[in-house]
Amino acid sequence: MRDPANNDERIEALRQALHARGLVLTPQRRAIFRAVLDIGEHPTADRVHAALRRRRIRVSRATVFRTLEALAGMGAITKACHPGSSVRYDGRTDRHHHLVCTRCDRIVDFSDAKLDALPVPDTAGFGFRVNELRVQLRGICEQCREQEEKA
Amino acid sequence: MRDPANNDERIEALRQALHARGLVLTPQRRAIFRAVLDIGEHPTADRVHAALRRRRIRVSRATVFRTLEALAGMGAITKACHPGSSVRYDGRTDRHHHLVCTRCDRIVDFSDAKLDALPVPDTAGFGFRVNELRVQLRGICEQCREQEEKA
């Protein structure tokens, strides 16, 4: 997600998606969206807010929460599944998979052609309309392992 | 998780796991553990606390939070990955998979032999020690779809 040309495309797509709903791409929305794409690491709302402040972009916390929720609602970004206690947003909307550290809740993207080719299993009877299949590899990340060794 | 004989086995296993760490299976810990197993639906700490109160079992909120965290830490239960904003616990520790509703954060277990047989992809270079592979099917649950149709 550090391809600036692609980011421009996605911002343009966002503008259109907003417009289709009678909404506007404000400077705040643009900045919040860009921040999620730039940070990459499945940030929390608070992390996005902090990143914006560091860049001297003034946006209120409430607007960050509202906007991230709205962007996720219209599919411009997604919510990442995680074992922790605050919502994590994901700039990627394409099919991909996650390594999840069960110690520190870190989430790292990875891709795997075989996994991408997996057919969605039959889950009729559960009443779900399934939109996508994602694989999670749960484990312990390098940093947590190092910390563990000290103790 | 509604097999009472199995629950008894698991409580006995928990007693031993605690004992191995110099800890004790107190009435509170037993009740909290049983509640997670009985509820089944990947409850939050607060949901466990409410369930216990409904059964007239008095346990403080702090103890519920502390205990669930400890049980997860020693592997007696797990944390479920979810897109929401509060920790979800899972009584199951065996390999299984989840349907996740991206609208209401409902989590439903499902099993699939083919998925269980999936080899863990090569993720050398990420520094993770991977312990398990889980598949998530993200979508919209029946209740949310019905609600959607009304609107």
Added chain:
DNA sequence: TTAAGTGCAAAAGCTTTGCGGGTAG
């Protein structure tokens, strides 16, 4: 005696909501 365990209440962290003022069509 000592360490573990719990409840309570306060603190801390995360998220939503209500409202007032601003702004663009």
Added chain:
DNA sequence: CTACCCGCAAAGCTTTTGCACTTAA
């Protein structure tokens, strides 16, 4: 004018922490 939009502050959740008291080895 009328929505939309944002910031602010308050309210509402969720989770952790400090402390006092109890209990069991």
